[in-house]
Amino acid sequence: MKTHTEYLWFNTQSKREYINITSDVREILSKSKINEGMALVSAMHITAGVYVNDAESGIIHDIDEWLERIAPFNPDYQHHNTGETNGDAHLKSLIMHHEVIVPITDGKLDLGPWQQIYYAEFDGKRKKRLIVKIMGA
């Protein structure tokens, strides 16, 4: 059994941003020399997410609008008593989740034809980190 671990760093220009990291994960996999196993891709912050979906600008816009509708910015979150203003970013992170597991088969990410791995930033403009840990043989 082998493991291979790398970290990706982000520092987005805008507060919310959706970044396709599929090729980054693919590159890390190729360095790992692992042929069969699983890749954990997991945000290390509580106001960011990782998800698998479409690399299509329209749906990314729709996801962003939808998240704002069901987990809106709101000055009245109790969390803001700490001095923070990012309560909505925590809730958006919880809906989208902070991690995915991607299967690895024959040395490749075993994704469907339209599946792409995204890092979703909900409280950006600061340094954030993500872990990719691959386990297998």
Next chain:
Amino acid sequence: MKTHTEYLWFNTQSKREYINITSDVREILSKSKINEGMALVSAMHITAGVYVNDAESGIIHDIDEWLERIAPFNPDYQHHNTGETNGDAHLKSLIMHHEVIVPITDGKLDLGPWQQIYYAEFDGKRKKRLIVKIMGA
């Protein structure tokens, strides 16, 4: 360390459908001869989900109604500029998520008494695929 990989295909009769796949995953596990480990069960499409919950027709109806309420069909999604009409199916997939990890103990799916594994189709009537990858010893 061993891995075992199989794919399940679906082609549902209706647009939205919830299919109990627990016995399929159990059969794949038994072929794998893996006693201790984890089973990844993951939809390979961006308009389908995999979740663990109750095999009770009432709650399945409630889940479907609730998903339509918080991620409704809407002709105005920007994604529809591509010619698609399934923006809601992407959002429903994101809420429910496309994968679960099931623990394996003593050669069995280590599920609680009511936990069943479901494939959730949100844009059916076409061929869709799911991967089961088991890793362990």
Next chain:
Amino acid sequence: MKTHTEYLWFNTQSKREYINITSDVREILSKSKINEGMALVSAMHITAGVYVNDAESGIIHDIDEWLERIAPFNPDYQHHNTGETNGDAHLKSLIMHHEVIVPITDGKLDLGPWQQIYYAEFDGKRKKRLIVKIMGA
């Protein structure tokens, strides 16, 4: 490859409760003697969740209020024809999800600075179980 499995039991005082289990998982990890791998932390019930987020009382209050807003208690769920009254707890569990995978690096939970592991009870006052399964080397 090694695996190590333990179960945690809960019997909450109130119907909904959010319990920080990070130190429990850390203790199980230390018993496992696993240095590199993944820890699956998974509720074994269909009305409970496991998530990773902030150990801050304000945000926990906000999460609870938000869940009640988007997946409210409602006497009219079809699931209640079974005699149950916990339809909302199933939906809350589906949003928050019942499991997380935590990376293990150098014998430690490889979490970000604010990431804590929570057990979320949505239908408590009865015995409920959770599995921690660690796999690695």
